[in-house]
Amino acid sequence: MLQSLLKTAPVCSLELERLLTMARSVLLATAWQGAKVLTSGLLEFYAALACQCAINEYVFAVTEAEADQVRTLSASLSAALTAGTAVPVLWPVAVAAYVPLYRLEGAERLLERLWPEPVRAVLTQDLLEPLEARALRKTMPRLTPIEDEVSRQVRRQYEENPYPRWVKAAPADTPRPFDAVMRQCHPRAVFQPLGLREPLDILIAGCGTGQHALETARRYEGARVLAVDLSLSSLCYAKRKTQEIGVTNITYAQADILRLGELSRRFDVIESSGVLHHLADPLAGWRVLLALLRPGGFMRLGLYSRLARRDITRLRGRIATLGYTATVDGIRHCRQDLMDRQPDEEWKSIFLSDFYSISGCRDLLFHVQEHCLTLPEIAAFLAASGMSFVGFEIDAGVLADYWQRFPEDRAAVRLENWAAFEADHPDTFVEMYQFWVQKPL
Numbered sequence: 001m002l003q004s005l006l007k008t009a010p011v012c013s014l015e016l017e018r019l020l021t022m023a024r025s026v027l028l029a030t031a032w033q034g035a036k037v038l039t040s041g042l043l044e045f046y047a048a049l050a051c052q053c054a055i056n057e058y059v060f061a062v063t064e065a066e067a068d069q070v071r072t073l074s075a076s077l078s079a080a081l082t083a084g085t086a087v088p089v090l091w092p093v094a095v096a097a098y099v100p101l102y103r104l105e106g107a108e109r110l111l112e113r114l115w116p117e118p119v120r121a122v123l124t125q126d127l128l129e130p131l132e133a134r135a136l137r138k139t140m141p142r143l144t145p146i147e148d149e150v151s152r153q154v155r156r157q158y159e160e161n162p163y164p165r166w167v168k169a170a171p172a173d174t175p176r177p178f179d180a181v182m183r184q185c186h187p188r189a190v191f192q193p194l195g196l197r198e199p200l201d202i203l204i205a206g207c208g209t210g211q212h213a214l215e216t217a218r219r220y221e222g223a224r225v226l227a228v229d230l231s232l233s234s235l236c237y238a239k240r241k242t243q244e245i246g247v248t249n250i251t252y253a254q255a256d257i258l259r260l261g262e263l264s265r266r267f268d269v270i271e272s273s274g275v276l277h278h279l280a281d282p283l284a285g286w287r288v289l290l291a292l293l294r295p296g297g298f299m300r301l302g303l304y305s306r307l308a309r310r311d312i313t314r315l316r317g318r319i320a321t322l323g324y325t326a327t328v329d330g331i332r333h334c335r336q337d338l339m340d341r342q343p344d345e346e347w348k349s350i351f352l353s354d355f356y357s358i359s360g361c362r363d364l365l366f367h368v369q370e371h372c373l374t375l376p377e378i379a380a381f382l383a384a385s386g387m388s389f390v391g392f393e394i395d396a397g398v399l400a401d402y403w404q405r406f407p408e409d410r411a412a413v414r415l416e417n418w419a420a421f422e423a424d425h426p427d428t429f430v431e432m433y434q435f436w437v438q439k440p441l
Contacts, residue, residue: 003045006052007121008168010059010356014339017356021060024049024097031094032069038090040116046090047118050097054126055165057358058098058328061336070098081109089115093122101126102134125167129240136236140252143228144259150280151230151256153368157326158231161359162209169211169245172218178269181219182298182436186391188411191438192296194268199224199249203267205257205289206230206275210238210250216271217250226265228255257285266294273302274432277371283381290385296441298390305429306372307422311349312364313372319365326366331358334365349430375419375433382415382437389413390436398428 011017027046030038053060062070074095080087082105092101092110101107101123108131110123146155178200179193194200200223207213207227217225227250229235239252257272257279270289276282282303293299306313324334338350354360382389391413399412406417422428 003048006048007055009166010056010353010360011052012353012356014351017060020049020052024053024060025063025066027090027097028066028069028073028094031088031090032073034088043089043093043116044118046093046097047122050093050122051125053097054100054122055167056356057161057165058100059332059335059356059358059361061332062098066098070095074099074104078105078107081106087113089119093119096122096126100130102130133233133236133240136239137232140232140235140239140254143253143255144262146230146254146256146259148256148258148280150369151258154278155230157362157368158208158229159233161362162231162234162237163359163363164209164211164354165357165359166209166211166241169214169241175218175221175223177222178220178298182390185393186411186436189391189413190411191298191388191390192441194296194298197268198222200269201265201267201294202226202269202271203289203292204228205260205270205272207235207238207252209234210241210252212271212273213238213250213252214242214245214247217247220269223249225250226267227252228257228260230254230256257288261288261291263292265292267292268294268297269299270297271300273300273434276301277304277373278367278369279371280369282371282373286381287385290387290439293439295439297439299387299437299439300393300435301437302432302434303378304370304372305422305433306374307426308429308431309372310426313370315350316365316370324366326362326368328358331361331366335361352430373433375415375422378433379415379419386440387437388440389415390438392418393434393436394428398425401425 005011011020027049073091077087077091077095095101095104101110107127110127115123146152179195182191200220202216202220202223202225204213204216204225204227207229210227213225213227217223227238229238232254235252235254242250242252257275270293272289276285279285286301289299319334324330335355350365352364354364379389391411402412402418402421403410405421406414409417
């Protein structure tokens with residue numbers, strides 16, 4: 001079970017991270033000294049540990065002594081591959097547990113040799129797949145230029161750290177018509193059915209590494225999805241994973257949301273989760289998307305709550321004043337200092353799932369551009385644009401608490417009520433406001 005976890009998702013546990021960090025140092029020492037006896041079970045564990053380190057983008061702490069050993073071992077591995085001499089089985093595993101193998105000089109030669117299956121899995125994840133994704137860059141369509149300075153800064157961040165890093169897609173349900181899905185999710189909401197329209201045109205504005213686009217493409221019957229993002233690295237990761245899973249109804253392309261108004265295409269559904277609040281002006285980006293939505297169309301949005309994000313916003317300011325940099329080493333050092341403070345109540349709100357990978361931690365604590373909104377601000381924008389609020393995507397227990405306080409709002413769509421509810425329960429939207437709206441016919 002542990003090995004399956006290590007090969008599938010970032011480990012989101014401080015205690016387990018500390019244990020795995022120590023286990024990795026033992027792996028390096030064993031490879032450095034030359035293992036005399038190595039059981040198949042131990043090799044499987046070490047290989048799974050190396051996979052975990054690639055998944056979390058090498059977020060574990062590294063001592064100076066380890067860094068020196070990794071540099072020497074990497075040089076020895078490169079020299080052996082160039083000379084065509086024997087390579088001990090743990091060498092590529094140990095190197096892959098600390099640095100990306102595809103950056104190693106001559107690393108492609110590893111694929112020409114025979115390896116035990118656990119090592120082959122490490123080479124596939126840490127060498128073959130990144131090379132395949134890199135090859136896709138030349139074929140990725142570019143729909144708009146990226147000229148806005150903030151957009152360029154955000155693109156740079158996600159080129160360096162595509163987000164989120166994921167391995168396995170969630171199991172897919174049988175695709176259903178859009179109206180049926182909406183009726184199930186918001187049974188008491190009042191909205192006009194989208195009606196039969198084949199194919200259903202969907203835009204994912206800010207698709208990142210493709211997880212969101214895949215879920216949407218597999219959820220709705222007759223869906224044709226255009227997924228755009230600023231980052232080519234993220235798009236190539238998304239396209240490779242989409243091809244791996246065998247989904248064929250998604251087109252990926254590079255574009256800036258602020259320039260999407262130049263498209264002649266219009267959409268029945270637009271989804272943009274966790275994206276608009278990274279623009280210089282989130283509401284300006286929202287207006288661009290609204291112009292692309294057909295009359296009667298639906299939009300799903302995810303925006304940061306100023307109230308729920310209050311502690312993280314304050315801590316981001318503190319972190320900035322302490323001088324940590326948004327580099328791998330800077331993020332590692334910041335994390336270790338925060339982990340040492342972990343019992344401190346002041347810092348507890350940052351230990352979300354994003355804390356446990358480099359790209360996630362950068363997105364959480366070091367993002368180059370971040371805005372937070374309030375429910376009154378969202379309500380004012382909806383009123384000004386004529387949009388109808390359909391409902392939040394929210395936990396059933398929270399919804400039950402809301403109804404207990406506001407029993408007259410069975411549709412749970414009165415944002416003034418939700419603002420009062422959030423004031424009393426400020427962590428309700430700690431992830432984001434996730435909600436649906438509809439454009440008038």
